[in-house]
Amino acid sequence: MEFGKMMSLLGSGFVLTSQVFVITLIGALPLGIVVALCRMSRFKPLAWLARLYISFLRGTPLMLQLMALMFGPYALFKMQVSADWKFWACYIGFILNYAAYFAEIYRSGIQSIPRGQYEAAEVLGYSRGQTFCKIVLPQVVKRIMPAMGNEVITLVKDTSLAFVLGIMEMFAQAKALAASQVSLMPYVLAALIYWACCLIIEFALGRIEKKMDYYHD
Amino acid sequence: MTQENNADAREILVELDHAKKSFGDTEVLKDLSLSVGRGEVLAIIGPSGGGKSTLLRCCTLLETLDAGTLRYGDIEVAHNDADGRAVYADKATLASARRRFGLVFQNFNLFPHYTVMKNLIDAPISVSKMPRAEAEERARRLLARMNLQDKEDMVPCELSGGQQQRVAIARALMQNPDVLFFDEPTSALDPELTKGVLRVIRDLAEEHMTMVIVTHEMKFARDVADHVIFMDGGVIVEEGTAEDVFDRPQHERTRSFLKGSE
Numbered sequence: 001m002e003f004g005k006m007m008s009l010l011g012s013g014f015v016l017t018s019q020v021f022v023i024t025l026i027g028a029l030p031l032g033i034v035v036a037l038c039r040m041s042r043f044k045p046l047a048w049l050a051r052l053y054i055s056f057l058r059g060t061p062l063m064l065q066l067m068a069l070m071f072g073p074y075a076l077f078k079m080q081v082s083a084d085w086k087f088w089a090c091y092i093g094f095i096l097n098y099a100a101y102f103a104e105i106y107r108s109g110i111q112s113i114p115r116g117q118y119e120a121a122e123v124l125g126y127s128r129g130q131t132f133c134k135i136v137l138p139q140v141v142k143r144i145m146p147a148m149g150n151e152v153i154t155l156v157k158d159t160s161l162a163f164v165l166g167i168m169e170m171f172a173q174a175k176a177l178a179a180s181q182v183s184l185m186p187y188v189l190a191a192l193i194y195w196a197c198c199l200i201i202e203f204a205l206g207r208i209e210k211k212m213d214y215y216h217d
Numbered sequence: 218m219t220q221e222n223n224a225d226a227r228e229i230l231v232e233l234d235h236a237k238k239s240f241g242d243t244e245v246l247k248d249l250s251l252s253v254g255r256g257e258v259l260a261i262i263g264p265s266g267g268g269k270s271t272l273l274r275c276c277t278l279l280e281t282l283d284a285g286t287l288r289y290g291d292i293e294v295a296h297n298d299a300d301g302r303a304v305y306a307d308k309a310t311l312a313s314a315r316r317r318f319g320l321v322f323q324n325f326n327l328f329p330h331y332t333v334m335k336n337l338i339d340a341p342i343s344v345s346k347m348p349r350a351e352a353e354e355r356a357r358r359l360l361a362r363m364n365l366q367d368k369e370d371m372v373p374c375e376l377s378g379g380q381q382q383r384v385a386i387a388r389a390l391m392q393n394p395d396v397l398f399f400d401e402p403t404s405a406l407d408p409e410l411t412k413g414v415l416r417v418i419r420d421l422a423e424e425h426m427t428m429v430i431v432t433h434e435m436k437f438a439r440d441v442a443d444h445v446i447f448m449d450g451g452v453i454v455e456e457g458t459a460e461d462v463f464d465r466p467q468h469e470r471t472r473s474f475l476k477g478s479e
Contacts, residue, residue: 114326116322116324116326117326117328119279119322119326120322120326120327120328122278122279123277123278123279123315123318123319123320124315124340124344124388125312125315125316125340125344125345125392126340126343126344127344130343130344134339134343135328138330139329139330142330214372215329215330215372215373215374216329216374217329217373217374
């Protein structure tokens with residue numbers, strides 16, 4: 001098979017890989033904040049529930065979680081799922097799993113903001129919502145960028161787990177190509193593409209960190 | 218005009234009555250009362266752990282009283298219920314009380330991600346709905362008064378401690394409070410930087426700004442305060458004019474404290 005044909009198949013996989021990556025971030029970044037706030041809630045049952053959620057999703061393999069979402073509806077409720085359910089299972093699984101990791105990163109950031117910031121905001125009359133959105137969160141974002149960067153880079157490669165659901169993302173394409181071509185070349189190409197993506201993300205994260213470097217505390 | 222001959226006309230801005238506050242088993246405020254009239258400067262002195270900061274934090278609603286009443290002019294913030302426990306007013310009332318005072322912290326507590334200008338104008342704009350142009354104009358005037366007119370676009374970390382504290386004072390003055398509280402405003406500063414901050418507070422006193430100042434700067438307290446409270450062990454041990462407390466202390470505890478801080 002010519003190189004161009006191979007690349008176009010990997011490319012079609014790359015589109016799905018990117019989709020999983022982007023949709024996971026869109027869902028898990030805000031959901032992580034919600035989970036972190038629940039985890040820190042003074043309402044104990046909610047805090048415990050959030051703890052349980054984080055513990056379970058970090059304590060079991062993502063691959064298993066994806067399979068549970070894929071086959072659970074039929075196995076548990078005999079529900080007939082549509083053909084594109086695998087995509088939903090994949091997005092939901094990734095979002096729920098990454099939100100658990102993000103939540104703990106947000107929590108570390110939120111708890112590192114000094115009490116004085118909250119007190120100054122309180123005396124100035126800011127509501128609790130304003131205090132969080134205007135005073136706390138922007139400072140948290142700066143503090144957690146390195147840890148978040150780590151997770152985002154991990155996510156690039158974790159997207160390959162979608163192949164267990166039969167989603168033909170880049171890794172699944174490479175595997176199929178390697179089998180049909182009896183060649184390791186597709187794997188090498190896939191690895192280079194993953195790495196190139198990570199390099200771009202590293203560069204972007206570096207730019208963002210630099211942009212937030214206008215102050216320190 | 219001295220305090221005595223306008224006593225009848227004294228307009229009370231803050232009034233704390235029979236305040237009690239404990240943390241666990243530790244009684245930090247034991248039945249403490251004070252009032253501050255318009256234009257007065259009250260200095261609170263005393264050893265660490267004597268309850269000064271807690272008193273200030275109760276007045277500024279950062280801590281809640283266990284018992285007692287707290288009023289800001291005609292606004293009743295807290296009063297005792299039938300069992301003698303402090304009950305606080307609703308949110309809206311507390312919010313209107315908060316607009317009557319400003320607080321300057323020991324550690325400034327400026328928002329590090331905001332410029333000096335934004336530190337000053339953000340709360341008035343987003344909390345009190347002050348028009349931006351008005352807020353900016355007011356901020357520039359206050360910064361000029363603090364001798365910081367060229368610093369509005371800087372962020373706090375680019376300023377010295379003394380400059381940061383003056384920004385914090387300007388921020389506390391933005392909403393034109395009736396009374397300004399200071400919690401050891403110079404304790405985090407070295408002597409050189411302390412001067413500038415104390416000068417600003419002196420200027421405010423000369424303009425008859427009502428202020429309550431917790432401080433370890435005895436000479437400053439004596440110069441600037443109309444009234445001085447010496448606190449220890451959660452009670453007011455001694456109070457009176459600056460001359461009364463500093464020159465003619467009645468209690469042994471006050472005398473030994475003043476001697477120790479010379």
